Amino acid sequence: MLEVVVLVSGGGTNLQAVIDAIEEGRITNTRITGVLSNNKNAFALERAKRHGIAGRCISPKDFASREEFNKEFMEAVDSWKPDLIVLAGFLVVIPPAMIEKYRNRIINIHPSLIPSFCGTGFYGLKVHEAALARGVKVVGATVHFVDEGTDTGPIILQKAVEVKAEDTPEVLQKRVMEQAEWKLLPQAINLIANGRVSVRDGLAVISCENGGE
Incomplete structure (x- = not known):
């Protein structure tokens, strides 16, 4: 089973497309374990909630430095133990350490x-x-x-x-x-x-x- 974490900043229409495809059987062997946004008002978080998917907001604005944000951000993603990370309209730069850790396991x-x-x-x-x-x-x-x-x-x-x-x-x-x-x-x-x-x-x-x- 492919464990997927979706990162999104806005309405989440691509997230919805993925959710629908999983529920309709067009994506097999897959489940979304978490949705993370940098925007607390992102409708994508509501979409996740409606489908029983864990959602969380972590914004760079809430941290004194980008280093602090990156640490919290990576810990949150790691906690879901993803096999694949999907960027579906995510407007935050991915930390180099995350790209290295999840080499060829992040798609956009x-x-x-x-x-x-x-x-x-x-x-x-x-x-x-x-x-x-x-x-x-x-x-x-x-x-x-x-x-x-x-x-x-x-x-x-x-x-x-x-x-x-x-x-x-x-x-x-x-x-x-x-x-x-x-x-x-x-x-x-x-x-x-x-x-x-x-x-x-x-x-x-x-x-x-x-x-x-």
């Missing part, structure tokens, strides 16, 4: 086709604003492992989404969520839960169910 969902529109400063609506400003015709989402860089870890899955002429950033964001993010994240977790994802030479490799690639 990013609302673009990496390496486009990613890295420092690209999050939320900013990604979609930049895509529309550049005039790209296709956008999408990416699930990747987390390393010490920003959106630089091995790519697990990607899905493209069409840009329409009348799109606003808000409309495009919603389409990317519905057509890509909410599908990719559950799919990636299910692949990991069933032992079908490995990292070789810095690249994520997905094996077939019969053992092939």
Whole structure:
């Protein structure tokens, strides 16, 4: 059984997609043991509560230093003994010590086709604003492992989404969520839960169910 901890800062729509997929059997061999947010008002914590999942808020604002926050943050995550940590819209920098400890066991969902529109400063609506400003015709989402860089870890899955002429950033964001993010994240977790994802030479490799690639 894959024990998963989800980190989230806002509404938790990706969290909900994962919860629904587990409950509907589209993700197997998996359970969410905890949801942690840096925002006490995050609706994601309410979503966790409604499904009987432990939730907790730990905010950097409540600590005198980032070192103190990082220590408390890591202790909280460690207490749930996760096999996999899922960043589902988590707007706090992950401590290097956590990345090292959970190497290739932390994944993130990013609302673009990496390496486009990613890295420092690209999050939320900013990604979609930049895509529309550049005039790209296709956008999408990416699930990747987390390393010490920003959106630089091995790519697990990607899905493209069409840009329409009348799109606003808000409309495009919603389409990317519905057509890509909410599908990719559950799919990636299910692949990991069933032992079908490995990292070789810095690249994520997905094996077939019969053992092939």
